[in-house]
Amino acid sequence: MQIFHRSTNTISRVSVFGAVFFLAFLLWLFDALNRSPYTTQQGVARVQPVQFSHKHHVGSMGLDCRYCHTTVERAAYANIPSTKTCMNCHSQIWNQSPELEPVRESWRTDRSIDWVKVYDLPDFVYFNHSIHVAKGVGCETCHGRIDQMPLVSQHPNLQMSWCLDCHRNTERYLRPRDEVFTMGYVPAGNQEAIGEQLKSEYRIRPVYELTDCSTCHR
Amino acid sequence: MSGGKLYGLMAEFENPNDLVAAAREAHEAGYVKLDAYTPYPIEALTEALDIHDRKLPALVLFGGILGGLCGYALCYWTSVVAYPLNIGGKPFHSAPAFIVPTFETTILFAAFAAVLGMLGLNGLPMPYHPVFNTPRFALASRDRFFLCIEARDPKFDHDETWAFLTKLGPRVVMDVEE
């Protein structure tokens, strides 16, 4: 007795074969989602209480990073500037601008401005700005062209493999110390060659030390 | 089920001996597109129908070798190349430890090769097949033995083949429609 129609032969083969691909697709989808900006927030501009433009302050006016982020060379954190830093200038210029009302309010009420954190590492990751700056890692390497960002977004995906990439291949990213705060830095020659030279000059630790877990996790 | 194209002719036998004898005669008579259907494997049929298929063992061997290579490569690449880590002072290339996963992947790939190879070479899954069009064929999974000569056999001729099959002493000979 024939139970199945002739077409079931094709259907059954296709579905058996297709199930494998479907599963593979689901796994791929999951992985892609995990690497996508949806998860990593990479490149997602954040709305801030004050529409502070790095493009204007850095790109147009040429302020040095360290004018505001004063502790970047000394401490693990590159601090978010205090209201006082803003008021240094904005008590004089644009001191009536409605855009800057939150700043003036903060100054009046002594309450902090409520910024949204853009670069948010998990709490079990210990990143230290000062050592990276001291070893010739440019701001731009991790933060991108800040001077072209009206609103700051996260430049890299901040996933562990991204961190490891640099810790394994320091020569591809190092720049001379005096170029650390430069935006749009172009190596004067072959980056790999310069990088190798800087590596020995700055006494960059070998890869097996830089990729030790305790370098970042403790 | 009627009115279809003819798939072949089927003879039903009551015991394995008759089938084996019939199969041998059919084969010797020069039929090539023929098949026997039995409720359990009968080794003599293989020889009677002269079935030679050595592909499956080769596939399994290939699967095993591939599995072994993949397994060892995975261990080696992850532990030595991708992220070498000092684990308990053991060398990055801890060959003795890698043997276990390698062994398991060898078996796994070989087993998949055996099962998928068997199904693939047999053309399974194939829920629809003309032989099922014969109502009596349901007994092939119970207690009857069938010999089918397909219409596409170059030597096939409905009446002649019918006569040939009848001569072999079956219980009954039937048309099988596509």
Added chain:
Amino acid sequence: MTDVTPRGGGKAAPSPGAILAPGYTFTTLTDKLASIALSRRTPVAWFVGAAVGFSLTMVLLVAVTWLLFRGIGVWGVNQPVGWGFEIVNFVWWIGIGHAGTLISAILLLLRQNWRNSINRFAEAMTIFAVACAGIYPALHTGRPWLDYWLIPYPNTMGMWPNFRSPLIWDVFAVSTYATVSLLFWYVGMIPDLATLRDRARRLGAKIVYGMLAMGWRGSARHWQRYETASLLLAGLATPLVVSVHTVVSFDFATGIVPGWHATIFPPYFVAGAIYAGFAMVLTLAIPLRKIYGLEDFITAKHLDNMAKILLATGLIVGYGYMVEAFMAFYSGNPYERFMFWNRLGGPYKHMYWALLFCNLVAPQALWFRKVRGTVPALFLLAMIVNVGMWLERYVIVVVSLHRDYLPSSWGMYHGTIFDWATFIGSIGLFLALMFLFIRLLPMISIFEMRAILPEAKVASEEEA
């Protein structure tokens, strides 16, 4: 067609040495075995058993939910005993899961055709036991939702598993074993599923069995490849089954803990697994043949053979115990020596003595033909071995850990109510799966049984 034939298509009781009662034909045998799955009439005993199984499965679900909600601390594990019931149960279940593949594969290779009536449900038992075993390593981690980190896959962390860890070996061995066992079981069932497809009356059943049978039609060409594949799978499964418990034993043997670190472990564990597996096969086979009237197929000869295997593997296991004791002293290692004294006289000594009784002393009764021929006695002995093998794993896991190197860190371990609930619940899951299998799938391999009927002999074969 599908009515249950009166018991024993056979006209007479099976003779003592037979592996099948006389008088069966292809027809009666097929109809009788197929009817178990196809009949609408289900024995009352099935309902009772399934109800017990499902209720206990609910207990398992409750225990697991609470575990995931609160954390691994609901179990009794602590410092120094980091592994308790969960690993004991894992090893116990994995051990039970050895008989099926062994019966199917090794006995197939050895052409022991008496296996044909017991291999199918033994394989099912294997798969369900492995499923039950799998629960434990998956749940025993502190953060089970991250268990997938044990699988090598390219990830955003750039991290890979540690292939030196026996737990990774376990992942490979157990998952390979589960996969291959499942394939073996399913492939072995295809011709029988075709039989069920052809025997079923209801269209739904025809379609389901038909899909599962993949259009099997018993073609001689198919049979040829099928037999080749079966043999190859058997050839692959044999080293695999040996490897699985070897790898499980590595969990302990590669450790540094006195009582774990022993080279005898792989063979001793494999023997123990076979031992436990056959005990469980007997535990299942004896009630099943009674409930379903299968005495014609699972004959006294089968029970006798299994009892002999039980005895033989039991002796190997006993040898393992003796080697452990011998090495404890021969090694001259004070920690090993202490470990052994602690087993004999420490706080858990009752467990050790009980396990010696269950696994070493009690099975010696099987030397007597009379015991092997007495079904209730066999059942009782099988149960004793089941308990004994659980105790053995408890002694290995817990008693070794509770007093290792630094006396300052010695402690005690006791299973909590959640440990017990998880254990009993997993037995429930096993029973539930087993009863579902019995009801829905052919629990005895029909096509392989046909092959041992007298009428299956092909005359020409003998000439050839």
Added chain:
Amino acid sequence: MVTAKDLSLARLAREPEYWRSLEELLETDDFRQHLHREFRVPIESGVNRRELLALAGASMALAGLTGCTRQPTERIYPYVRPPEEVVPGEPLLYATAHVHGGYARGILAESHEGRPTKIEGNSLHPASLGGTDVFAQAFVLDLYDPDRSQTLTERGEIRPWSALLAAVKLALEKERPTRGAGLRFLTTAVTSPTLSAQIAGILQAFPEAKWVAWEPAGRDNVYEGARLAFGEAVEPRYAYGRADVILSLEADFLGGGPAQPRSVRDFASRRRAQDTNRLYVAESTPSLTGARADHRRPMAPRQIEAFAQAVATAVGAIPSGSGPADPFAAAVAKDLLEHRGSGLVVAGESQPPAVHALAHAINQALGNAGKTVVYSEPVLAGPANQAAALAQLARDMREGRVSTLTILGGNPVFTAPADLKFAEAMEKVPLRLHLSLYDDETSRLCHWHAAQAHPLEAWSDARAYDGTATILQPLILPLYGGKSDHELLAAFSEQPEKTGHDIVKDYWRGKLAGADFEGAWRKALHDGVVEATALPTRAVSVKSSPLSAFDSEPHSGDSANLTVLFRPDPTVWDGSYANNGWLQELPKPLTKLTWDNAALISPSTAEELGVVNEDVVDLLLAGRRVTAPVWVMPGQAAGCVTLHFGYGRSRGGRIANGKGFDAYALRGTDGLWARAGLEIRKTGGHRQLVTTQHHHSMEGRNLVRSATAEDYRRDPGIVQKMGEAPPGPADTLYPRLPTGSYAWGLSIDLAACVGCNACVLACQAENNIPIVGKNEVSRGRAMHWIRIDRYYAGELENPETFHQPVTCMHCENAPCETVCPVAATVHSAEGLNQMVYNRCVGTRYCSNNCPYKVRRFNFFLYSDFKTEITKMVRNPEVTVRSRGVMEKCSYCVQRINRARITAEKENRPIRDGEIVTACQQACPAQAIVFGNIGDPESAVAKARAEKRQYGLLAELGTRPRTTYLGSISNPNPALPAAARREEGHGA
């Protein structure tokens, strides 16, 4: 109980001279029952709404959303006006002091963005020299205790501070006509110059007013003893480092005393292989000092007195005439005589004045005075005899002579001797004020209760044991608006609103050296000590008359009568630390009990009474009764029952309440430290006691190695010969893996370690280690990263005691690493056994495979993620571990990284000593040394090069980076040596 038959198993273990503690490990039925009780199945039941929501959340997570680790948005709140010195992320250290029993020990408090998180010792301070005790480490946790009093109340109603000032003013008006006759001030022990000056000022204005100080574990006996010997109360100051032979008459200078970190430092400096001192201890109840003794004798209190007399007679300090010469006393006396001028006899605070007087007499007779002991004016201000003053106060109150009672700190209702019926007497006082950290037993009975500022929140000052003053500076504004003692006392002065800062600073104005007061003030704050404030030493001489009249009645062992001993608890002290979770969970150094106190009974007495561990008994003394569980204590003097007070709080906070029993209820003025006449009645009840160590014998394993100074001199290799030789560096088939520029290692000197637990708490504070509670400890789930193992050897009644701190060994061939399936624990190039919490899935395989059992697992969510205030104590440099992950000692990797980053920025290698681990920092004995073992010049490499260096279980091939230096003892050859030493222990 233990019978000979039961010993059979112990014999199987090959080492007859080692015993397994008590009946415990003799596998008696009692023990098994004990185990069953101890490990009974806890059934957590009941799911509240919050947990249900969490469950719902968990199931969502389980539904497969976990692969995406999408982080919630976080906010940043920068400063509006940044403080000058604060760099976010960079901690600051402030010098201040921890005041314990009135005496200051200098500390440096670490502050992260204004949050004090960690206490370290101040190396400039004489009582600290860089070390701390457990209380200093733990008291920062009290700062953030959510149970602290947060308000000012009058009869339960919340009031403003001004209302209190008004009430005080009103009361003072009433007192003025009587010149303050009804005015009483009750404080704890006070060394604060400012506070005593303030009180003096008030007493000047109200001459009839009285100041009473009460410290439950006070120093009355010390001062009374001096008065007996010298005719005046003076403060003896001991130089343990200068003494070659020390006799302690129950003086537990290693476990307590006014300058415990300093005493330990001085003592330990003489316990290493060269120039080893010798310590004799006569004591009734085992102490840390007794544990380190070369010769220890358990004696009942009366026997100690007799013994002191015998020694005094033998050295000629008092005329002969006392009882038969004890050979032990004779040997001690001979040794002391042979070390004239470099011997030292110390009497403990628990000893009656007569024993102190005898000790002074011996020191004087032997010429030790002025060399190993000097004298100064008392450091404590206020009445010399606190107990008498308190009794007088109680009498005055009862008789209605007190109209206003002001209690500054302390908890007299709880701590006062029971026979004073202090609470009852207090109720007669019309106006009662109490300033305290907690709304406690005393506050409940006071009209006014004011929240006190924590010492890290307020300005104050205090003196050290030698009189050196420290100015206590606050690190944070009072979290709960508390006031300091000074601010409350100001209410009684002309300037009631004066701030604590001004009060303290004004006091010191003119008293600091140098013309520039501001500069000197800043220097005093910076250094944590005020220069040249140590009290000058004084020459005093023993008067013969009181001693010749010394009562010399016969001391027969009246064993029918039990003696009860009252001692402060080793972890919660007098009860003031009872709500401190770190201290509650800290195993007591000798019993290893946590979360409880117990009646400690000697094994023989326990056998006579027919009681075993955890049996609940009624203790009856002079009509008072207390119910307590029994703990059989090896080394306890027969017939003596030790009760630790401080437990049994009813209003101490959520952690303190209901823990243990209140021993104060039995303590009377007729025997503050010891009293005969105790009666014990079995009740048939049981109470679960929880310890972190269940087994007390080393089982013949060479874990703690110890040699006598004599043997070590003869054969320096003796320590290493005690065990199987570990594999050498070349004994491996493995290739060498890349190594880093440094090779970190830790060395622990067992000769110096006294087992004080400071390292345990320092580690807990530094590394955000959670507490788990009594129930979880009972299930073997304590979390300490460094633990101190305590072993006994020898006879049950007077065993030798060994302490061994055990950290992660950071094995080069770490067994834990190999078995981790996900590579969550791996080795760094510098030799750290790294534990990566975020990678850990929690198989616990590593813990099983760790021979040292130093790994700790978060079986539940132990870290508190809910209580905001307690989060503030956490070290931001260390990950807070969540449920289901393993953790362990990291060698303070956060400190290594900090030092490395600093060094690399300065383009130089890390200097030796630049990295100090938390345990090393706290260790008063300087037993712990950390550093680069690859640099032969480093301190740790030098320690490892010593001949007494050995690795724990190194024969297993683990190649531990933490190694030990064998302990050195220096027994008197004239006395029978303890059995163990002869055996060369564990060889």
